[in-house]
Amino acid sequence: MPLTSRRDLVGAVILVRAGSSPEFSQEDVDLVADLARRAATSINHAKRYAHEHQTALVLQQALLAEPRPPHPDVQCASRYLPTGADIEIGGDWYDTVALPGGKTLLVVGDVMGHGFEAAAAMSEYRSLLRTLALQSEEPERILTEAERIADGLAFDRVATCLVAVVDPVTRTCSFANAGHMPPLLVRANGRCELVAVPVDPPLGVGTNLGEGTRYRQASIGFEPGETLLLYTDGLVERRGKDIDDCLAALTRLDLDPERPLEQLIDTVLSRFDPEGSEDDVAVLAARLLPG
Numbered sequence: 001m002p003l004t005s006r007r008d009l010v011g012a013v014i015l016v017r018a019g020s021s022p023e024f025s026q027e028d029v030d031l032v033a034d035l036a037r038r039a040a041t042s043i044n045h046a047k048r049y050a051h052e053h054q055t056a057l058v059l060q061q062a063l064l065a066e067p068r069p070p071h072p073d074v075q076c077a078s079r080y081l082p083t084g085a086d087i088e089i090g091g092d093w094y095d096t097v098a099l100p101g102g103k104t105l106l107v108v109g110d111v112m113g114h115g116f117e118a119a120a121a122m123s124e125y126r127s128l129l130r131t132l133a134l135q136s137e138e139p140e141r142i143l144t145e146a147e148r149i150a151d152g153l154a155f156d157r158v159a160t161c162l163v164a165v166v167d168p169v170t171r172t173c174s175f176a177n178a179g180h181m182p183p184l185l186v187r188a189n190g191r192c193e194l195v196a197v198p199v200d201p202p203l204g205v206g207t208n209l210g211e212g213t214r215y216r217q218a219s220i221g222f223e224p225g226e227t228l229l230l231y232t233d234g235l236v237e238r239r240g241k242d243i244d245d246c247l248a249a250l251t252r253l254d255l256d257p258e259r260p261l262e263q264l265i266d267t268v269l270s271r272f273d274p275e276g277s278e279d280d281v282a283v284l285a286a287r288l289l290p291g
Contacts, residue, residue, distance in 0.1 A: 001036040005044035013039070052116055070096045070104040073168040073289050077261035079269070081234075081281040091118035091159065092232045092282035093126050097133055102168055105133045108180070108230035108284050109161035112202075121157035125150075125203065129163065139163040139176035140217035143203070147178070147215070150204045158204040162197070162230055166222060168288060173222040176215045178203050181233055184250050186264070188225035192251045195220055195228075224290040227257060227264065234279035235272055261285045 003011040013036050078094050091111025111122045132142045162180040166173045179202035182194045198216040236246040
């Protein structure tokens with residue numbers, strides 16, 4: 001019996017009786033034909049889902065694979081982990097951009113929802129923020145203009161986003177936060193602390209920012225040897241656990257500030273077990289090198 005769904009041939013079913021077994025009756029043939037039709041429909045749906053999932057995953061990984069390099073005095077490492085093949089991918093992303101004057105832009109964001117549409121929306125937000133960063137180096141202005149454009153163009157997906165600008169000359173880092181998780185600062189002595197950044201609305205919620213209204217900005221000292229860790233909520237959110245407790249656990253991590261950034265990310269991921277997450281995980285680490 002052919003396994004056909006609409007006009008797609010997805011396989012065949014072969015049944016054999018041997019020896020003294022009786023021949024197949026017409027009732028047997030009708031039953032197997034009905035089962036074959038049902039099986040073909042399920043198999044075809046599964047193949048279509050797997051194809052869409054793989055297409056979206058390839059798109060997202062392609063978009064994440066080539067962040068622009070930072071300036072030579074800023075070292076970066078990143079990691080993206082999907083939740084698994086049985087769950088649609090999300091719209092998590094990270095980015096680094098070398099700005100004029102030796103500054104470096106760091107971005108981590110998360111588009112609401114899953115699937116191909118979320119990956120496509122992620123690309124729109126990522127391109128928008130890149131463009132705006134080359135026009136202004138202030139994180140608050142970047143997010144303010146991004147929200148105005150997203151509202152004006154009626155983006156159909158909401159995104160949380162954390163924007164940071166590292167200035168090696170003044171040894172500072174400035175932040176603006178659109179509904180995202182706070183960054184983690186790993187001091188040169190290994191002490192970890194969450195950076196207090198004012199939390200403003202996510203992008204795309206239609207806040208209709210009035211004249212003179214803008215996202216808020218915070219700045220901290222950022223010395224050589226210190227490391228910033230930006231991440232999406234999939235790293236710390238767990239069902240049944242308080243998010244504040246999970247964030248506090250970040251500050252209790254025993255991290256060696258002199259280890260390579262890739263190894264530092266490995267340590268963080270191993271302590272938080274991303275396989276237990278119900279969402280994708282994106283992590284971006286940045287370190288200011290001695291001048």
